[in-house]
Amino acid sequence: MSQENVDLVRAMFDAYLRHDDRALLAFADPAVEVEPSWDAVEMSRMQGHDAFIEFWYHWESQWDDYFIEPREFHGAGDAVVVVIYERGRGRRSGAVVEDLFAHVWTVREGRVIRGRVFPTRAEALAAAGIPG
DSSP: OHHHHHHHHHHHHHHHHTTOHHHHHHTEEEEEEEEOOTTOTTOOOEESHHHHHHHHHHTGGGEEEEEEEEEEEEEETTEEEEEEEEEEEETTTOOEEEEEEEEEEEEETTEEEEEEEESSHHHHHHHTTOOO
16 A cells, blocks of 8 residues: 555645646545644644645745755655655745755545655654654
8 A cells, every 4th residue: 555655645746746736636635634844933733625735835935936856755554755855045035945854644545634744854754654
């Protein structure tokens, strides 16, 4: 089941990168829970399809020239870790930022039911129970 979950999460990222909201929502359970970034002061844990879409686009809206690239996918049971490279220029500050961070997605019955953001690859792998 792990590879199927990795393939599903990879396809979900592809839908996001295409800005295909309808396809993106097809990957999410209606009660999906999302836990945004540790540094997202305006957002906290949210639930449902509206929150799922907001999760994907709110952070992006804070940047000019924003770019992400999922670089690694690791599966273990119902968890999928995605290590992501991001680069952007702060809309207010103009500062250029680039870094790596990670998501952990929980998949159940062919849909994501939870997404969490971690500041490091190691923390995400540990949260998913994957040796790092």
